Amino acid sequence: MNICIGSDHAGYQLKEKIKNYLQNKGYIVLDEGTNTPESVDYPDFAHRVAQQVLTSKDTQGILICGTGNGISIAANKHKGIRAAVCWNTEVAKLAKQHNNANIISLPARFITEKQAIDILDAFFMAVFEGGRHQNRINKIDIC
Numbered sequence: 001m002n003i004c005i006g007s008d009h010a011g012y013q014l015k016e017k018i019k020n021y022l023q024n025k026g027y028i029v030l031d032e033g034t035n036t037p038e039s040v041d042y043p044d045f046a047h048r049v050a051q052q053v054l055t056s057k058d059t060q061g062i063l064i065c066g067t068g069n070g071i072s073i074a075a076n077k078h079k080g081i082r083a084a085v086c087w088n089t090e091v092a093k094l095a096k097q098h099n100n101a102n103i104i105s106l107p108a109r110f111i112t113e114k115q116a117i118d119i120l121d122a123f124f125m126a127v128f129e130g131g132r133h134q135n136r137i138n139k140i141d142i143c
């Protein structure tokens with residue numbers, strides 16, 4: 001599995017730490033920016049990561065902004081993207097088990113680096129349960 005990561009300025013520092021952690025674990029990480037702490041617009045990075053997740057094989061996404069909300073709202077405009085804001089390990093596990101989220105969105109201003117790493121580990125170790133959850137996912141797209 002490959003990982004595509006992106007953030008706005010509020011998530012930039014956490015993105016750099018997470019990228020380092022994941023690369024040390026052996027993941028191939030494609031970084032879509034931002035690459036400085038200067039103020040940027042989160043949709044630009046949400047759209048880049050969403051495109052990669054939709055078009056690259058075996059690729060999951062990580063998005064980070066201050067709250068995790070704006071950047072996931074933008075990513076979820078792409079048909080086929082299921083971006084889930086996750087603030088603890090249990091929510092992250094369920095985002096994969098029940099929602100088959102293909103992007104995890106983190107609130108950089110509300111979690112520590114250690115929490116972020118625990119959340120990502122929980123997300124990437126979890127397995128989609130299918131069954132009734134697949135039926136529900138099939139009803140998400142409306143056009």
Ligand code: RB5
Nearest residue numbers: 010065066067069070071
């Ligand atoms: C940037 O200040 C902040 O608005 C952004 O990171 C995010 O929290 C938006 O949802």
